[in-house]
Amino acid sequence: MPLLLPEALADHAPMLAVLVPLLAAPLAMLFGNRAFAYGISFAASVASFIFSMFLLARVMDGSVLSYHLGGWAPPLGIEYRVDAANALVLLIVSAISAVVLPFARTSIETEIAERHHTLFYACYMLCFTGLMGVAITGDAFNVFVFLEVSSLSTYVLVALGAEKDRRALSAAYDYLILGTIGATFFVIGLGLIYMTTGTLNMADLAQRLTGLESNRTLRSGFAFIVVGMGLKMAIYPLHRWLPSAYTYAPSAVSAFLAATATKVAIYVVLRFMFSVYSAKFGFERDTLQLIIFPFAIIAMFAASIVACYQINLKRMLAYSSIAQIGYMLLGVSMLNVTGLSATLVHLFNHAVTKGALFLAVGAIVYRTGSALLPHMAGLGRKMPWTSAAIVIGGLSLIGIPSTAGFVSKWVLIAGAFERDAWPVAVLIVASSLIAVVYVWRVLEVLYLQPAPANSTATEAPLGLLIPTWILALASIWFGLDADLTVSVSRTAAEALLNGGFGGDAAIIMGVEGRK
Amino acid sequence: MEQMTTLTFVLGHMNYWLFVVLMMTGLYIVVARGNLLKKVVGLNLFQAAVFMLYISMGKVAGGTAPIFTNNPAETYSNPLPHVLILTAIVVGIATTALGLALIVRINETYDTIEEDEILALDHATAQKEIDAVAKLGSDGGDVK
Structure with a gap:
C-alpha cells in the first residue's frame, strides 16, 4: 500500500496527525460560524486520517518510527514513537472521527442549542487531539497530559446532552469524578516508576526496568497504572460511569466515544503491560491470570445479561460495550500472540461495529426523538435503511460469519485453543449467545411489531444515513477481507510481546542537525 | 539501636506518610460524601497529595532551588518533578473548574446538589x- 506524501509532510506526519486537530479546535471557535467550524473540523479529521494511513503503511512491516519533538533527542526530549500497534489505534480514532463528524453536523441540530455548535466542534476536536496524542506518544507523562485533554473535553461533550435530558449532567459529573480518580491513579503510578528509574521515556523505561522484577515500588506503580486506566476503559467492576455517559450524551458523541475512548485506554494498558513492563515480570502474569482474566469473563456474561433487560437502546449498547471490553481483556490475559492479536482485531472491529450501531440509533433518535425500544415498534418498514444498518451491526456484535465480529471471535477462540483452554472457548461462544438475545429483542421490535397507526417517522436524511452505512459496510468488509486487520494485529502483537517498544527505531527528526 | 533506625526511617519518610494520609482522606471524601461540592473538594485534596509525592521525590538533600548559577559546585533539587507537577496542577484546576461548572448547571436543573x-x-x-x-x-x- 504505497502512500505518497510530499517529503516535508511525510517527515512530520507523526506530529501533524496530532497538531492539525489541535489547531482546528480554537479556529473552530474563533469565528463563531457553524459552517466554518464544521468545515475546518472535518478537514482536520480527514488530514489526520491521511497521516495515520501513511504511518500505518510505513510501520506495517514491523518497523518502528521515532519522531523527536523540537529535535530534542529522547530520553530527555519528548518522543513520538509509532509501531504497528499504535498506528492501528491512530487509524481507528481518525477514521471514526472523520465518519462521525458529518453525522454530527446533522444530528446536533436537534440535540444541541445552535449557539453551542461551534463550541461542540471545538470540544470534539480537543477530544480527538487528546486521543490521538495518547496513542502516538512515546513519553509516559505525555500520555497523562493528552489523556486529560481528551477526558476534560469528553465531560463537556457528554454534558451537552443536557439539552434533551437533564440526566446527562449527573452522568457527566459522575464521569468527571471517576475519570479524574483514574487519571490521578495513573499519575501516582508514573511517579512511582519515575522514582525508581529516573526516566519517563517509554523505550528508556523498558530498558531500565529489566532486572527490577522484585522491586516493590515498581509493583505498586504497576497496580496504580492498571487500576487508573481500568477506570478509563471501564474494565468490569470499574464501569459504573459508562452506561449513563453513553446513554445521555448526544448521539454523535456516544458513537465517537464508544468507538474510540475506551479503545485508546486499552491501548495504553497494553503499552504499559508489554512495552514498559513486560510479560517477564511474574507479578504481571499473576495480575493478568488471577485478576484480569476472571473479571473479563464476568464482564462478558454479567454485562451481556444486564443488556438484555434495558429498554433504552443506547443503554443496551453501552452495556454491550462493557461486555466487548471483556473479550478484549480476555485476549490480553491469554498472553500469547494469537490472543493479543485477537484483542487488537477486536479493538478495530468493535470500533466499526459499535460506531455503526450508535450512529443508526442516533438516526432513529433524530427522527422519533426517543431511544426507548418500545417507541421503535415497526420502524423496520418506516426507516428501512437505518434498521438494516442496525441488523448488520447487531449480527456483527453476535459474531455471525461474514461480519467483522466473527473474525475477532474466531481469532480469540484460536488463541484459547492455543493455550489448550477449551472451557474458555466454550464461554466465549456461550456469551455470544446472550448477545443473540439482546440483538433479537431489538430486531423483534423493529420488524415484527406493528407500527402505531399515527406514526409519522420517515427515513433518516442522507447526511445521517451515509456515515452510518459507511461503518455498517465496513463491518461487513472487514468480515469478508480480514487480511489487513489480522496481519497488522499480528505484527503489532508480536512487537508488543517482544517488549521494549521496538528497540532500534527509524528516526525521523523534527529539526535537522540538533541531536 | 534497631528501634532507632526504624524511627529514623519512619520520620525520614514523613512526606510520604503525609502523602498517604492526605490521599486517603481525599479519596474517602470523594466516595463517602453525598454533597457534590464536597466531592470536588475531596478530589482536590486527592490531587494535592499527588503534588506532594512528586515534589518530595524531587528533593535532593542539601539542594537549593533549581536556578542556574555560575557555581558548578551548587547542588540543585531535581527540577523535572516540579515541572511535571506544574502541568498536573493546571490539569487539576481545569478539572475543578469544569466540576464546579457542572455543579452550577446541576443546581439549576435539579434544584439540589x-x-x-x-x-x-x-x-x-x-x-x-x-x-x-x-x-x-x-x-x-x-x-x-
Missing part, C-alpha cells in the same frame, strides 16, 4: 419513562 436526591430524581424520571412505555403498549399511543 445532594447526590442521593439527584439519584432519586433520576430514578423517578426513569420510572416515568417505563410507565409511559407500558401505557403505550396498552393503547398504541403516539410515537413522538
